[in-house]
Amino acid sequence: MYKILHAENLAGNIFLMQVEAPRIAKHCEPGQFLIVRIDEVGERIPLTICDYDKEAGTITIVFQPVGASTERMSHLKTGDSFIDVVGPLGQPSEFIHEDMEELKKKKMLFVAGGVGTAPVYPQVKWLHEHGVDVDVIVGAKTKDLVILEKEMEAVAGNLYVTTDDGSYGRHGMVTKVIEDLTAEGKQYDVCVAIGPMIMMKFCCLTTKKLNIPTIVSMNPIMVDGTGMCGACRVVVGDEIKFACVDGPEFDGHLIDWAQAMKRQAMYKTEEGRALLKLREGDTHHGGCGHCGGDK
Known part of the structure; x- marks a missing residue:
């Protein structure tokens, strides 16, 4: 069991949990x-790491409910536990392998959209x-949905x-x-x-015009997280990659965004049906022909 040491509603429908691991x-x-998995019947949910403390032995996750399992997660409190936490998975950011003196010469810009602020923060x-100051843009729909501003301000060279x-x-x-x-x-x-797929797509269209090489995280299309389900298949240039084992980070200018966004939409329908069933409980019967409850 992995004990939740701290649970917090960051903003709106965005939650943070610090877990003992x-x-x-x-x-x-x-x-x-x-x-992460809540219990024996819970789904396996891939979540990027927001923070970690090697000495304290803790990891921090930030998430927004999109389906039944993440909705159930949002109700967990300090002192509750996850039955499973598996990781770390995926490939680390490429820059951690670069020569530090060369890295310090680079001018880097990080762009975080919504909950995407969480995986940007640890980078x-x-x-x-390591002595590298970078510029950071944090975007949200409204003031109430801006997250981790103070934390980001403490580590960014310039925060916008x-x-x-x-x-x-x-x-x-x-x-x-x-x-x-x-x-x-x-x-x-x-x-x-x-950040959200649509935000990353338009960031890439913008940076391509400005001739700025761009890395994106394809975490939004992951389902199983181990490379077994094939749900996170993504076309990168002339190659087929899987976000969970080859990524989650790729060259954003080479991503086939139309295919990636279509693939993500395939699973949103199932998540929505599961969430509706969870919220309606015994009153959920389908019948509308759209939610799947009549099947």
């Missing part, structure tokens, strides 16, 4: 993910701890917060901030963009 924490690197934190509705920070999408920063004279050798 010393063996996993000992081996964590930025960019990797975990698979920026790792770089900061933007909201779609202009209720906090800059006004507009993260892509507008990318364009604004370059127009102000900022030059970047590489961009790392993590």
Whole structure:
């Protein structure tokens, strides 16, 4: 059992949990993910690692309910436990293997959209701890959905917060901030963009025009997390990759975004049906012909 040491509602429908997992924490690197399971009947849920403490033996996850299992997770409290936590899985971010002196010369931009702020944080934190300051854009729909701002501010060289509705920070999408920063004279050798699929796609369209190499995380399309189900199959250039074992990070300019987003949509329907059934309980009967409850 993996005890939850701290559970918190970060903002809106976004939750943070710090979990006791010393063996996993000992081996964590930025960019990797975990698979958690609530109980014997729970689904295996892949989640990127938001933070880890090798000495304390803890890992931190941040998630937003999208299906029945993550909805159940959101109700767990401090002192509860997960029956399984597996990890760290996936490949670490490529920059941790680079020559440190060469890495310090690079101008790096990180773009975090919504819950994507969580997996961006450990990367920026790792770089900061190794003497590399980077620029970070954090985007959210509204002020109430901005997460980990203080934590990110402590490790970023420059932090730019933007909201779609202009209720906090800059006004507009993260892509507008990318364009604004370059127009102000900022030059970047590489961009790392993590967030919703649509956000990463448009970040890549923007950075491609600006000639900025871009890395993205394809965690949103993972299902099983071990390479067995094939759900996270993604076309990268002329190669077939699997996000869970080959990634989750890839060259965003080579991703076939149309296929990737179509694949993600295939599983959203099933997640929605399961979530509806969980919320309606005994009153759930289907009958509408759309939710699947009549099958």
